[in-house]
Amino acid sequence: xxxxxxxxxxxIGRALFPEVRLLDASGAPVASSLAAPxxxxxxxxxxxxxxxxxxxxxxxxxxxxxxxxxxxxxRVHDFASRQLVGSEQELGSxxxx
Numbered sequence: 001x002x003x004x005x006x007x008x009x010x011x012i013g014r015a016l017f018p019e020v021r022l023l024d025a026s027g028a029p030v031a032s033s034l035a036a037p038x039x040x041x042x043x044x045x046x047x048x049x050x051x052x053x054x055x056x057x058x059x060x061x062x063x064x065x066x067x068x069x070x071x072x073x074x075r076v077h078d079f080a081s082r083q084l085v086g087s088e089q090e091l092g093s094x095x096x097x
Contacts, residue, residue: 002058002059002072004054004055005055006018006047008053009050014045014080015043015078016077017034018037020072021074021088023071023072027071030070031059031065035057068096069094070095071090071092072091072094074091075087
């Protein structure tokens with residue numbers, strides 16, 4: 001489980017879907033969660049600038065994942081245009097034992 005807190009700087013005006021990804025050392029994704037924030041109960045087009053929006057995400061790790069260091073990142077999808085918004089941002093690293 002991952003605790004996230006989103007914040008819009010400006011009004012969004014459209015449905016955005018964040019994707020949280022776990023990446024291996026080569027940058028390949030090994031797990032991901034692409035969904036509307038808060039399971040769609042509070043869509044991004046309703047967010048007010050400066051408002052803090054908490055969310056919990058769960059990443060299902062694949063069976064047999066190798067121990068090691070992985071990177072956690074997020075990228076945002078525009079639902080209507082089916083394009084990424086901005087660039088992927090790294091959130092930190094995760095050690096799997």
